[in-house]
Amino acid sequence: MRLAKVVLREIPQNLKMLTFMNLVSAIATTALLGLVAAASQEADKVDARLVLMYAVTITLFCVSHNAILVTASRDAERLIHTFRMRVFDAVRRADLVTVERIGRAALHGVLIQDTQILARVLPILAVGAQQAVMLVFLAYYLAYLSPLACVLAFAFAGLAVSIRYRRTRSFKEMLAESGQAEADVFDGLTDLTQGFKEARMSRRRADALVGAVGAASSRARRVNVETKTQWVRNFSLIEAMFYALIGLMVFVVPLVSAEYYKVVVPVTTAALFIVGPISTVSFVTPMVSMAERALSNIEDMERRLAEAAGRWAVTADAPVPAGRAPIEERPADGVATLPAPRSIALAEAGFAYRNDDGTPSFAVGPLTAEFRGGEVTFITGGNGSGKSTMLRLLTGLMPLDHGTLLVNGAPVPAAALQDYRDQISAIFSDYHLSRRLYGVASPDPARVQGLLTRLEMQDKVAVADGAFTTVRLSTGQRKRLALVLAQLEDKPVIVLDEWAADQDPHFRAVFYEQLLPELKAQGKVVICVTHDERWFDLADRVYQMSEGRLRLVHPLPLEPGPAEPTEAQA
Numbered sequence: 361m362r363l364a365k366v367v368l369r370e371i372p373q374n375l376k377m378l379t380f381m382n383l384v385s386a387i388a389t390t391a392l393l394g395l396v397a398a399a400s401q402e403a404d405k406v407d408a409r410l411v412l413m414y415a416v417t418i419t420l421f422c423v424s425h426n427a428i429l430v431t432a433s434r435d436a437e438r439l440i441h442t443f444r445m446r447v448f449d450a451v452r453r454a455d456l457v458t459v460e461r462i463g464r465a466a467l468h469g470v471l472i473q474d475t476q477i478l479a480r481v482l483p484i485l486a487v488g489a490q491q492a493v494m495l496v497f498l499a500y501y502l503a504y505l506s507p508l509a510c511v512l513a514f515a516f517a518g519l520a521v522s523i524r525y526r527r528t529r530s531f532k533e534m535l536a537e538s539g540q541a542e543a544d545v546f547d548g549l550t551d552l553t554q555g556f557k558e559a560r561m562s563r564r565r566a567d568a569l570v571g572a573v574g575a576a577s578s579r580a581r582r583v584n585v586e587t588k589t590q591w592v593r594n595f596s597l598i599e600a601m602f603y604a605l606i607g608l609m610v611f612v613v614p615l616v617s618a619e620y621y622k623v624v625v626p627v628t629t630a631a632l633f634i635v636g637p638i639s640t641v642s643f644v645t646p647m648v649s650m651a652e653r654a655l656s657n658i659e660d661m662e663r664r665l666a667e668a669a670g671r672w673a674v675t676a677d678a679p680v681p682a683g684r685a686p687i688e689e690r691p692a693d694g695v696a697t698l699p700a701p702r703s704i705a706l707a708e709a710g711f712a713y714r715n716d717d718g719t720p721s722f723a724v725g726p727l728t729a730e731f732r733g734g735e736v737t738f739i740t741g742g743n744g745s746g747k748s749t750m751l752r753l754l755t756g757l758m759p760l761d762h763g764t765l766l767v768n769g770a771p772v773p774a775a776a777l778q779d780y781r782d783q784i785s786a787i788f789s790d791y792h793l794s795r796r797l798y799g800v801a802s803p804d805p806a807r808v809q810g811l812l813t814r815l816e817m818q819d820k821v822a823v824a825d826g827a828f829t830t831v832r833l834s835t836g837q838r839k840r841l842a843l844v845l846a847q848l849e850d851k852p853v854i855v856l857d858e859w860a861a862d863q864d865p866h867f868r869a870v871f872y873e874q875l876l877p878e879l880k881a882q883g884k885v886v887i888c889v890t891h892d893e894r895w896f897d898l899a900d901r902v903y904q905m906s907e908g909r910l911r912l913v914h915p916l917p918l919e920p921g922p923a924e925p926t927e928a929q930a
């Protein structure tokens with residue numbers, strides 16, 4: 361059972377203590393029953409010793425019950441924290457295509473919904489386990505009083521529980537359907553909040569969007585109501601059956617057992633005591649499948665992300681092109697030593713986006729291009745020609761299907777990919793600007809002020825306590841802050857995907873005529889995707905992308921000239 365394995369593997373520390381507390385609470389409950397039976401024999405006087413023992417037993421029960429609940433809740437939260445951190449870590453290690461394919465809704469489902477299910481269910485399961493142990497003790501006690509009553513009571517309880525289970529066969533499917541419907545609602549919410557402007561601008565679009573979210577929400581409501589109704593019906597049925605069980609003990613058993621009248625009071629009391637635990641255990645057992653499902657979702661997500669990372673590691677270790685020495689891997693920790701890039705390149709690189717059935721939907725390559733330090737390279741080409749895809753491959757965000765990524769002419773091994781990415785500042789067209797300057801530890805205030813002034817943002821924004829004072833800015837202004845951040849990172853490679861497209865004509869000229877030459881003068885590898893032909897002559901190289909293929913258009917590759925006359929000819 362997945363749940364048991366996970367508990368043993370992830371939170372083994374308190375299992376002994378929980379088992380001990382379970383035994384204490386079960387013994388305390390059985391002792392309570394014994395004390396009630398003993399007191400009922402002496403109903404004409406109050407025995408102080410029995411009262412004291414009763415008080416001690418109740419205290420033991422309360423202490424052990426509390427300890428079980430508190431420990432189980434704490435362990436459940438620890439488990440959830442572990443899972444969340446593992447999934448976060450797996451996300452940051454995965455490649456972009458996998459994360460995009462999995463989607464925000466599925467990740468949200470796992471990180472929020474499934475972990476919450478575990479947080480709710482695990483402490484209840486601990487109580488279920490406690491009640492199950494208690495049932496074993498109560499069964500012994502009942503069997504000691506009257507074997508016949510014990511057999512009848514448990515047979516009847518078994519019947520009640522099995523009727524209940526037969527009625528909850530479809531519980532799992534209902535949960536799955538409800539989870540899918542909730543994910544669809546979340547998708548719709550994302551479309552509504554992120555596409556708010558578009559929805560607000562068109563009644564038909566907004567109607568269709570809200571209609572789709574409404575349909576998903578209504579599906580979720582129907583399934584959730586069905587699930588809860590079934591739960592309530594089952595609960596009532598089982599309650600009624602347990603009252604019938606008490607009737608069985610009082611009216612039917614005396615008919616078949618002559619000596620029964622001597623133990624009728626303790627047996628009936630014991631039967632009353634087993635009603636609660638049986639009800640709890642039968643209520644809790646379906647929750648095992650809920651927890652198993654949540655766990656399986658979390659583990660599947662981890663596996664999908666890890667598999668993608670694994671595939672990537674393999675493809676990144678593509679064969680070394682002839683004549684190029686690979687970057688060395690340090691054997692001790694397996695991390696490659698990556699030299700500071702003076703040039704980065706793609707050699708015969710290829711990649712295809714794939715449909716769900718695995719067929720390629722769009723392919724780039726073979727791509728061969730080199731980008732050098734102290735040079736500005738422009739990449740141009742029509743919409744959808746593959747420029748951003750090429751940048752994603754060049755920056756190590758997506759695995760190559762074939763070909764090689766090179767630094768200073770040597771292939772980058774899988775173990776060095778993060779090192780490689782750490783050398784690149786990239787501002788993609790869908791750049792996300794955070795208010796906090798993550799990863800830039802205590803920047804020099806004078807330098808920050810200088811950069812803000814250089815980017816003409818000094819009157820709008822400042823940096824305080826490691827964060828921009830605001831990011832509520834225009835698209836062009838946010839891109840300028842992204843460039844401030846990139847300059848603060850001061851990495852040897854800078855990649856800008858249509859950065860200038862959002863700038864006004866004045867600042868566009870500043871960008872091409874001043875900022876790019878400054879970056880070039882600092883010796884950086886500067887790569888810009890751009891459509892601004894007016895400034896093409898400022899670039900050292902211009903590549904043209906067309907239908908996934910890359911062609912050098914400036915400087916034009918030299919045509920092979922007439923052959924030099926040989927010595928003999930001379």
Ligand SMILES: Nc1ncnc2c1ncn2[C@@H]1O[C@H](COP(=O)(O)OP(=O)(O)OP(=O)(O)O)[C@@H](O)[C@H]1O
Pocket residue numbers: 460713714721722741742743744745746747748749750
């Ligand atoms: N995440 C993705 N999943 C699947 N296919 C994608 C994805 N992103 C892009 N594509 C496909 O790759 C093609 C090239 O997209 P890409 O963004 O690389 O083009 P681009 O040259 O940067 O275009 P633009 O100038 O419009 O930004 C697109 O036509 C699209 O079909």
